[in-house]
Amino acid sequence: MAQQHLDPTDPAAGPSPTLDSARAGDTPVGDALAGYLRAQATEFLRALRLHRETGPAAAGTEESVDAARALRRSVRRISGSMHTFRPLLEADWSEGLRPELAWLSGTLSMENAYACRLERLLLALHRLSGAVFPAQTGVAAAVSAAGTTAGPPAPPPTDRGNLTVGAAKAGALLERQLTLARTRAHSTALQALGSSRFHAVADKVAVLASEVPLTATAPGADLRPLAAAAEERLTDAVTALPLVTAGSPYNAEALIHGLSPDPSPHPQDAPWHQVRLLLRLHRYARETLYGTGAPIDVRLLTAGQALDRHRDASEAAAAAASAARTPRIAPATAYALGVLHADQRHEVEAARFAFQQSWQKQVVST
Amino acid sequence: MAQQHLDPTDPAAGPSPTLDSARAGDTPVGDALAGYLRAQATEFLRALRLHRETGPAAAGTEESVDAARALRRSVRRISGSMHTFRPLLEADWSEGLRPELAWLSGTLSMENAYACRLERLLLALHRLSGAVFPAQTGVAAAVSAAGTTAGPPAPPPTDRGNLTVGAAKAGALLERQLTLARTRAHSTALQALGSSRFHAVADKVAVLASEVPLTATAPGADLRPLAAAAEERLTDAVTALPLVTAGSPYNAEALIHGLSPDPSPHPQDAPWHQVRLLLRLHRYARETLYGTGAPIDVRLLTAGQALDRHRDASEAAAAAASAARTPRIAPATAYALGVLHADQRHEVEAARFAFQQSWQKQVVST
Numbered sequence: 001m002a003q004q005h006l007d008p009t010d011p012a013a014g015p016s017p018t019l020d021s022a023r024a025g026d027t028p029v030g031d032a033l034a035g036y037l038r039a040q041a042t043e044f045l046r047a048l049r050l051h052r053e054t055g056p057a058a059a060g061t062e063e064s065v066d067a068a069r070a071l072r073r074s075v076r077r078i079s080g081s082m083h084t085f086r087p088l089l090e091a092d093w094s095e096g097l098r099p100e101l102a103w104l105s106g107t108l109s110m111e112n113a114y115a116c117r118l119e120r121l122l123l124a125l126h127r128l129s130g131a132v133f134p135a136q137t138g139v140a141a142a143v144s145a146a147g148t149t150a151g152p153p154a155p156p157p158t159d160r161g162n163l164t165v166g167a168a169k170a171g172a173l174l175e176r177q178l179t180l181a182r183t184r185a186h187s188t189a190l191q192a193l194g195s196s197r198f199h200a201v202a203d204k205v206a207v208l209a210s211e212v213p214l215t216a217t218a219p220g221a222d223l224r225p226l227a228a229a230a231e232e233r234l235t236d237a238v239t240a241l242p243l244v245t246a247g248s249p250y251n252a253e254a255l256i257h258g259l260s261p262d263p264s265p266h267p268q269d270a271p272w273h274q275v276r277l278l279l280r281l282h283r284y285a286r287e288t289l290y291g292t293g294a295p296i297d298v299r300l301l302t303a304g305q306a307l308d309r310h311r312d313a314s315e316a317a318a319a320a321a322s323a324a325r326t327p328r329i330a331p332a333t334a335y336a337l338g339v340l341h342a343d344q345r346h347e348v349e350a351a352r353f354a355f356q357q358s359w360q361k362q363v364v365s366t
Numbered sequence: 367m368a369q370q371h372l373d374p375t376d377p378a379a380g381p382s383p384t385l386d387s388a389r390a391g392d393t394p395v396g397d398a399l400a401g402y403l404r405a406q407a408t409e410f411l412r413a414l415r416l417h418r419e420t421g422p423a424a425a426g427t428e429e430s431v432d433a434a435r436a437l438r439r440s441v442r443r444i445s446g447s448m449h450t451f452r453p454l455l456e457a458d459w460s461e462g463l464r465p466e467l468a469w470l471s472g473t474l475s476m477e478n479a480y481a482c483r484l485e486r487l488l489l490a491l492h493r494l495s496g497a498v499f500p501a502q503t504g505v506a507a508a509v510s511a512a513g514t515t516a517g518p519p520a521p522p523p524t525d526r527g528n529l530t531v532g533a534a535k536a537g538a539l540l541e542r543q544l545t546l547a548r549t550r551a552h553s554t555a556l557q558a559l560g561s562s563r564f565h566a567v568a569d570k571v572a573v574l575a576s577e578v579p580l581t582a583t584a585p586g587a588d589l590r591p592l593a594a595a596a597e598e599r600l601t602d603a604v605t606a607l608p609l610v611t612a613g614s615p616y617n618a619e620a621l622i623h624g625l626s627p628d629p630s631p632h633p634q635d636a637p638w639h640q641v642r643l644l645l646r647l648h649r650y651a652r653e654t655l656y657g658t659g660a661p662i663d664v665r666l667l668t669a670g671q672a673l674d675r676h677r678d679a680s681e682a683a684a685a686a687a688s689a690a691r692t693p694r695i696a697p698a699t700a701y702a703l704g705v706l707h708a709d710q711r712h713e714v715e716a717a718r719f720a721f722q723q724s725w726q727k728q729v730v731s732t
Binding site: 103125127128129153164166250252255256258259260288297324327329330331332334335336337339340341342343346347349350353366 | 398431491493494495496530569571607615616618622624625626688690695696697698699700701702703704705706707708712713716717720
C-alpha cells in the first residue's frame with residue numbers, strides 16, 4: 001500500500017512531477033543508492049576542502065558559511081540514506097560509520113543552532129516591544145552574519161533604544177548566555193574537525209566517494225520497499241499526532257505546563273520532533289530513488305518548514321525559560337522572559353497548526 | 367439600506383425568527399418603547415427591593431447574586447434604549463437621567479468585574495501549571511460564589527499544592543491586589559446605594575415604571591429608523607475592525623507592544639470594546655422593537671460572547687502586567703506574571719478570531 005505511493009509508474013499516484021521524473025519506467029535499484037551515496041560523499045569532500053581553504057581568516061565570509069552548511073547537509077544525507085537502506089549495505093562497515101556520522105552531524109550543527117536561537121529571540125523581543133525594527137540591517141543581520149560562521153561571535157547589537165528596561169535586560173542576558181554557548185560550540189566543532197576521530201570519518205567518506213560497500217545482492221535490488229517503509233514510518237507517526245487539536249486554532253495546548261515545575265523540555269513536543277526527522281528521512285529516500293535534480297515536492301517542503309519552525313520555537317522557549325532561572329536577575333527581566341517564553345510557545349502552537357494545514361492539503365490532493 | 371435589515375416584513379431578511387416574531391405585520395412605534403422602558407423600570411424596582419430584602423445577612427446567597435445581576439441588567443437596558451431612541455424622549459428628563467444611569471451602571475459593575483478577573487487569572491495560572499484542577503469545585507467555585515455577591519470577599523483559595531513557587535506567588539499577589547480592589551468596589555457600591563444621588567435616580571426610575579416621558583409625536587412614531595441607525599453604527603464599526611488579520615489564525619497581533627514601555631491599556635483593543643458596546647445597543651434596540659420574549663439571535667449572542675471574552679482577557683492581561691510592576695517581587699513571580707500576561711493577550715487574539723468567525727457566518731447566512 002505504502003509502496004504504491006512511491007511507484008512512479010502507478011497512475012493512481014497522479015501528476016506528481018517528482019515521481020514521474022528522472023527514472024520513469026525504470027525501477028530504482030541498488031545502483032541508484034550507490035550513486036547517491038557517492039555523490040553525497042563527493043559533496044562532503046568538496047565542502048571540507050572549501051572549509052579548510054577558507055580557514056580561520058575567512059571566517060564569516062559567504063564562502064565559509066556555505067562550506068559549513070554544505071558539510072552539514074551532506075553528512076545528514078549520507079547518514080539518512082544509510083539508515084533507510086541499511087539492509088543493502090555491508091553491515092560491519094555501515095554499523096561502524098553511522099554513529100560517527102551522528103556525532104559529527106550533532107557537533108557541527110550546534111553553533112548555528114545557538115546563533116539562530118538568539119536571532120529568533122531578539123527579533124521576538126523587538127516585535128513584543130513594538131519597536132520599529134530594521135529587520136535586515138540591525139540585530140538580525142548582525143546575528144545571522146556572525147551566526148553561521150566559524151569566526152568569533154559578533155559584538156552584541158546595540159540598538160536597544162526602543163526596548164523597555166526589562167526587554168533590553170532580557171535581550172542582553174540571552175545574548176550573553178547564547179553567545180557563550182555558541183562560542184563553546186564553535187571551539188568544540190573546531191576541535192572535532194582536527195581530531196583523529198574526525199579524520200577516521202573523513203577517510204571512510206573518501207572511500208565512499210569511489211566505492212560504496214553494497215551487499216552482494218544489493219546492486220540489482222528494488223529500492224522501493226525500503227523507501228516505502230520509511231514513508232510508512234512517517235505516515236504512522238503523523239497519524240499518532242494530535243492533529244484534530246492542532247487544526248483547531250487557538251487551542252491553547254502548547255502553553256499547558258508553561259509554568260510547570262518540570263524544567264525539562266516539553267514532553268508534548270517530542271512526537272513532533274520525531275515526525276520532523278522521519279519527514280527528512282522520507283525526503284532523502286525520495287532523493288535516492290529519483291535523484292537530487294528531480295523537482296522537490298512543495299507540500300513536503302512546506303510541512304518540513306512548519307516542523308523546523310516548531311523545533312526552533314520550542315528550543316527558543318526553553319532558552320527563555322532557562323535564562324529566567326539565572327540567579328539574581330531583576331523582576332522586569334524575568335517578566336520579559338516570561339512574556340517571551342509564552343510567545344514562543346504560541347509559535348510552537350502556530351507551527352503545529354501550519355503543519356496540520358499543509359498535511360491536510362497533501363492528503364486531499366493525492 | 368440598513369433599515370431593511372430590521373424590517374420584519376422584508377423577504378430579503380430571510381428566515382430570522384427574531385425579526386419575524388412578536389409584531390410581524392405591525393410597525394413597532396413609540397408605544398413599544400414606552401412599554402419596554404416601563405418593563406425595565408419595573409424590573410429595576412423589583413431587583414432593588416429584592417436586594418434590600420436579602421440585605422447584608424444574605425450576602426453570597428443565590429438570591430442576593432441574582433438581585434445584583436438583575437439590577438445591572440435593567441440599568442444597562444434603560445440606559446441603552448434611552449440612548450438609541452433619544453429623539454423620542456423628553457430632552458430635559460432624558461439628558462438629566464442618562465449620566466446618572468451611566469454612573470450607577472459603572473459603580474455596580476466593578477465588584478463583579480474584579481471577582482471575574484481574579485477567577486480568570488487563577489484558572490489560567492492553574493492551566494499553565496499543568497495542575498489537575500477541579501474547575502468547578504476549587505478556586506473557580508470559591509471565587510465565583512463570592513465574586514458576584516455583596517458580601518465580604520471569600521477567603522483566598524488554598525489549593526496551590528500543584529503550582530510552582532512562581533505561579534503560587536503570582537496567584538497570591540493577584541489575589542491580594544484584586545481582592546483589595548473588589549472590597550473597595552463593594553464598599554463604593556454600598557455607599558452609592560445608600561446615597562441621596564442614588565435615591566434621586568431610583569425615584570426617577572420609579573416614575574418611569576408608570577409613565578414614560580415621550581415627546582408629543584413619539585407614541586405613533588416608527589421606531590425602525592432609529593433602530594436601523596443603531597445597527598448602522600454597529601456595522602460601520604465592525605467594518606473598521608482589522609477582520610482580515612483577525613481571521614488569520616496565529617497572526618500574533620495581540621501581543622505586539624506586549625513589552626512596550628507604555629503601561630496604558632492596549633490602544634488596539636479600543637475599537638473592539640467599542641463594537642462590544644454597539645452590539646449591545648443593537649441587541650437592546652431589537653428587544654425594544656420585538657419584545658424581550660422574542661427568540662434571541664444566536665449569532666448576535668455568539669458574537670457578543672466573543673467580545674465579552676475579548677474585554678475580559680484584555681483586562682486580565684492588564685492586571686497581570688500591573689501586578690508585575692509591584693515593587694520588590696521575586697523574579698519567579700514576575701516570570702509567571704509575564705507568561706500569564708502573554709497567555710491572556712493570546713486569549714484576546716483568540717477572541718477576535720472567534721468574533722470574526724461568527725460575524726462571517728452572520729454575513730453569509732443573511
